[in-house]
Amino acid sequence: MLTAIYTAVGELVGQGADKISFPVIAERAGVNPTTLYRRWPDVNALLEDVAVAALTRDGESVPDTGSLQQDLTEWANIIARDINRPERARYLRAMVAARVDLVANCAITDTRRDQAAEMVRRATERGEKTPTVAQILDHIVAPLYYPVVFALPLDQDHAERLVRDVLALAR
Amino acid sequence: MLTAIYTAVGELVGQGADKISFPVIAERAGVNPTTLYRRWPDVNALLEDVAVAALTRDGESVPDTGSLQQDLTEWANIIARDINRPERARYLRAMVAARVDLVANCAITDTRRDQAAEMVRRATERGEKTPTVAQILDHIVAPLYYPVVFALPLDQDHAERLVRDVLALAR
DNA sequence: TTCTTAGAGCAAAGATTATTGCTTTTGGAT
């Protein structure tokens, strides 16, 4: 039931459907539209729920290679690969469209911040100089998301360049 | 006629209306819905046109203070102030929603790149060491847009910190 | 001035979406 609905939404978002309405979702999920109208205040709310579910399932473990540079590089590449997948990119845009503040805060930013903090903590323990968590978010995460959100052409080695830059800020 | 339509759209977007349809726009603009249906393929197309018009009219001149640091600081603050205005933020999100690749490329990125290039050029002529244009886009522009797009809380002095960081990359 | 034509309005019809009262199913507790 619920998973059928989530799946339906995921498929619609994934294939870039531009007419995502309750009736459309309901038909694809094999449920009655009324169910959706009764359970969610509007389509955006449902979209939000699905987005949270889709974006928080990060089995992604934080890289732990023994060097901050490698950790960040692997991490940045994981993020880059993830958000550049077409359907993932559409999720992001759909969320932005829906002004899904909650998702933005919880699922994306918080997770990324925690992961960055973890890597910095380990590096500090090893005695490495590190940039701040805020710097990592500003200078790695943001530049990775920016082109995806705005549908700009992605360039190779972006992640590597960002890591190199941010490491120059290590104190 | 056209300006009435654009104005109507602008007002609706500006006040965060979530039901932006041709009939609604038409009524506010005092035109017949048919006109809109016949002239634009769908609402997003109209939104795109309006967004282009709204975002390309940058009378913004590039700062020229005699120092790259000051140029970048003023520039970053101009950008930050601009895109953090609520209705401007909504435009951005609306554009992202509409997958307005064209707008993203032309109006935003290209303009910003040109402006950055101009400041770098001047600084280089003065003999200053500078970061690359790509670095400025990655480490100043992207981090400024990121929180706006994702509706994250904005923090004071963000622009200043970004400029300080990016200048550490100057070569 | 008259003709031409692109664009805008009007109105009717069709399609889709949203709401609501009521019935039916389902899963768990007794």
Place this chain on the structure above:
DNA sequence: ATCCAAAAGCAATAATCTTTGCTCTAAGAA
């Protein structure tokens, strides 16, 4: 097994959006 309550389905209705043929207006050309 039976009962209960929450959730889902159903169907009728309303509201909104979309399409289409036709008419009317206005700006430029002959």
